[in-house]
Amino acid sequence: MGLQQGLTSTADPERMLADLRALAELTGNERGAQRVAWTDTWAKAREWESGLLAELPVSVDVDEAGNQWATLEGESPQTLIIGSHIDSVPDGGWLDGCLGVLSALEVLRGLARNGRPPLTVKLIDWADEEGARFGLSLLGSTMTTSGLEPDYVRALRDVGGMTAGEALAAHGVEVERMAQARSRLDQAVAYIELHIEQGPVLEARDLPLGVVRGCYGTERWEVRFAGQAAHSGSTPMDQRRDSLLAAARVALEVRELARRLGGVGTTGRISSEPGIPTAVAGVSTLLVDQRHEDPEVLGELHEQAVQASRRIAAEEDVEVSWSPLFRIAPIPFDPSLIESAAAIVNDIQGTDVRLPSGPLHDAARVAEFGVPTVMLFVRSKRGLSHTKEEDTDEADLALALNALDRLVHERLAQGTRS
Numbered sequence: 040m041g042l043q044q045g046l047t048s049t050a051d052p053e054r055m056l057a058d059l060r061a062l063a064e065l066t067g068n069e070r071g072a073q074r075v076a077w078t079d080t081w082a083k084a085r086e087w088e089s090g091l092l093a094e095l096p097v098s099v100d101v102d103e104a105g106n107q108w109a110t111l112e113g114e115s116p117q118t119l120i121i122g123s124h125i126d127s128v129p130d131g132g133w134l135d136g137c138l139g140v141l142s143a144l145e146v147l148r149g150l151a152r153n154g155r156p157p158l159t160v161k162l163i164d165w166a167d168e169e170g171a172r173f174g175l176s177l178l179g180s181t182m183t184t185s186g187l188e189p190d191y192v193r194a195l196r197d198v199g200g201m202t203a204g205e206a207l208a209a210h211g212v213e214v215e216r217m218a219q220a221r222s223r224l225d226q227a228v229a230y231i232e233l234h235i236e237q238g239p240v241l242e243a244r245d246l247p248l249g250v251v252r253g254c255y256g257t258e259r260w261e262v263r264f265a266g267q268a269a270h271s272g273s274t275p276m277d278q279r280r281d282s283l284l285a286a287a288r289v290a291l292e293v294r295e296l297a298r299r300l301g302g303v304g305t306t307g308r309i310s311s312e313p314g315i316p317t318a319v320a321g322v323s324t325l326l327v328d329q330r331h332e333d334p335e336v337l338g339e340l341h342e343q344a345v346q347a348s349r350r351i352a353a354e355e356d357v358e359v360s361w362s363p364l365f366r367i368a369p370i371p372f373d374p375s376l377i378e379s380a381a382a383i384v385n386d387i388q389g390t391d392v393r394l395p396s397g398p399l400h401d402a403a404r405v406a407e408f409g410v411p412t413v414m415l416f417v418r419s420k421r422g423l424s425h426t427k428e429e430d431t432d433e434a435d436l437a438l439a440l441n442a443l444d445r446l447v448h449e450r451l452a453q454g455t456r457s
């Protein structure tokens with residue numbers, strides 16, 4: 040029934056593409072998109088977005104956390120939320136985030152023409168998804184859901200030394216009031232976000248669309264090996280306590296574990312002291328990042344890496360210690376919305392692909408908060424994002440809009456939740 044209703048889609052891909060191009064023109068330059076949150080260019084993008092929304096029978100406002108909302112009143116106060124983020128990284132691509140906002144806008148245009156929908160529909164433009172200026176990704180959605188210590192947020196500084204407290208205040212946001220945005224989710228019964236994949240998986244499978252099962256959990260640790268710095272020339276090979284070799288062997292283990300158990304494992308840095316060719320490295324540290332969508336497997340990835348590091352430390356005669364940097368549990372999306380999305384994607388491209396998201400998205404915060412959530416991914420050329428080379432074929436973008444529109448109609452047709 041819902042699918043049938045979805046087939047009467049009025050969402051116009053040409054208009055969405057024109058909006059995307061207009062935004063790129065307005066807020067980008069030869070290096071790419073420049074809509075860094077809490078800057079004039081970002082505010083200009085928001086203003087432009089508000090102008091488009093003003094043509095619809097919706098009310099537009101900004102909540103305490105700086106997120107911009109457009110509300111189309113429905114028969115029920117229960118709310119279906121669609122959207123993404125219009126902020127970008129510096130020198131960003133033309134689709135990251137704004138595709139989710141402008142596709143949602145196009146869906147909203149279609150809905151608005153058909154009178155009151157069964158549920159209230161809200162378009163959200165999350166504030167500061169990228170964290171490009173103050174290093175805190177998902178700021179708007181995090182403050183709206185799980186929250187962060189206001190003192191901590193206020194004191195963060197950008198490269199120019201300005202505090203987040205000052206920068207946000209310049210855009211009308213008081214850090215201590217941000218958590219009040221939480222009430223915006225009181226009536227939320229579903230959250231749907233379309234985003235570019237930003238990775239190479241769909242392209243490798245030669246398919247335009249995928250359904251996101253959830254976001255990877257992460258175990259990010261600093262691993263420190265302590266051996267003995269000694270002269271490179273005078274220390275025989277069998278009498279060394281070489282911390283760098285131990286670190287290098289662990290980096291290989293991290294790769295091997297991800298190959299064997301799935302997920303991804305990265306050693307992003309090894310640094311050694313004294314760091315000169317004429318000395319055996321006395322101390323070496325690695326930054327290890329392991330991700331998986333299943334909490335048990337994620338735990339196993341971490342545990343086996345720890346065990347391997349102890350074995351290697353014993354063999355290399357060095358000491359090893361692990362300190363946590365960042366840990367987050369995997370966040371699964373809503374099974375029922377995943378099934379609906381998969382049926383639509385299957386109908387569009389003949390195959391239903393379900394994949395986890397490596398990067399975190401605002402959708403993860405919303406799902407974690409308890410709102411049934413799903414994301415759609417559209418293929419990224421060469422898997423590139425956070426660069427002006429980021430691109431997706433227009434035909435794929437049109438399919439993605441159609442999938443989003445149908446999914447929204449399907450969820451509306453399902454009606455309220457008790």
Ligand SMILES: [Zn+2]
Binds near residue numbers: 124135136
């Ligand atoms: Zn994004």
